[in-house]
Amino acid sequence: MKSFKLVxxxxxxxxxxxxxxxxxxxxxxxxxxxxxxxETTGKTETVANSNKNTDHSQSRKGGQVVETGKYxxxxxxxxxxxxxxxxxxxxxxxxxxxxxxxxVTADIQALDGKLHTVPLTYDAQGKHYAAKLDKGAAGQxxxxxxxxxxxxxxxxxxxxxx
Numbered sequence: 001m002k003s004f005k006l007v008x009x010x011x012x013x014x015x016x017x018x019x020x021x022x023x024x025x026x027x028x029x030x031x032x033x034x035x036x037x038x039e040t041t042g043k044t045e046t047v048a049n050s051n052k053n054t055d056h057s058q059s060r061k062g063g064q065v066v067e068t069g070k071y072x073x074x075x076x077x078x079x080x081x082x083x084x085x086x087x088x089x090x091x092x093x094x095x096x097x098x099x100x101x102x103x104v105t106a107d108i109q110a111l112d113g114k115l116h117t118v119p120l121t122y123d124a125q126g127k128h129y130a131a132k133l134d135k136g137a138a139g140q141x142x143x144x145x146x147x148x149x150x151x152x153x154x155x156x157x158x159x160x161x162x
Contacts, residue, residue, distance in 0.1 A: 061089055066156035072096055073145060077160035080132075084162050088120055088129040090147060090154075098127045102149045106131060109142040120145075136162050 063076030072091040077084055086106060090099045104120040120129035140161050147154045 061087070063087070063089070064158045066158070068154055068156060071099070071147075071149075071154045073147070073154070073156040075143065075145065075156075075158040075160070079162070082135045084133045084135075084160065086118075086120065086131045086133065086143075086160070087126070088145060089127070090129060090149075092149075099147075099149055100124065100127070102129070102147045104129045104145065104147045107144040107146065108133070111137050111139045111141070133162070138162060 061074055061076050063074045066073045070092050072089075074089040074091075076087040076089070078087070079085075088104060088106075090102055090104065091097060092099050100122055102122075104122075106118045106120060108116045108118060110116060118131045118133065120131045122128075123130050138161075140159055143158045143160065145156045145158065
């Protein structure tokens with residue numbers, strides 16, 4: 001009888017530890033995941049960037065990264081002379097080759113809620129798209145990058161502080 005109780009105890013204890021382990025892994029996986037919304041060709045998808053950066057989701061220039069389909073978008077906002085300079089690195093493929101022939105705009109939501117569309121021009125020397133924004137009110141601005149790459153529409157959402 002004692003051995004039967006011991007077997008039951010071991011089985012129940014093992015099952016409890018198994019359940020706790022499963023719950024622990026699920027909780028840590030969800031807490032280590034940041035997600036950002038991206039849109040490509042009119043369809044919205046969510047891309048999860050875990051803390052385990054793969055080669056595709058790593059920041060190459062120190063900015064915010066959005067991976068969508070075969071494209072890598074990285075926005076690097078920099079303050080300069082009281083204004084903000086936006087650099088967008090638009091890359092494609094496994095080797096992250098620069099895309100130089102896109103039409104790129106940024107829809108920037110001001111703190112008052114108004115939406116401003118700003119064109120980004122390609123800087124061949126820096127191999128990125130750029131725009132300079134006038135000084136605005138201090139705060140966090142929401143940005144939606146819209147890129148048309150030979151008819152392939154790619155969008156990414158970012159933010160920056162001014």
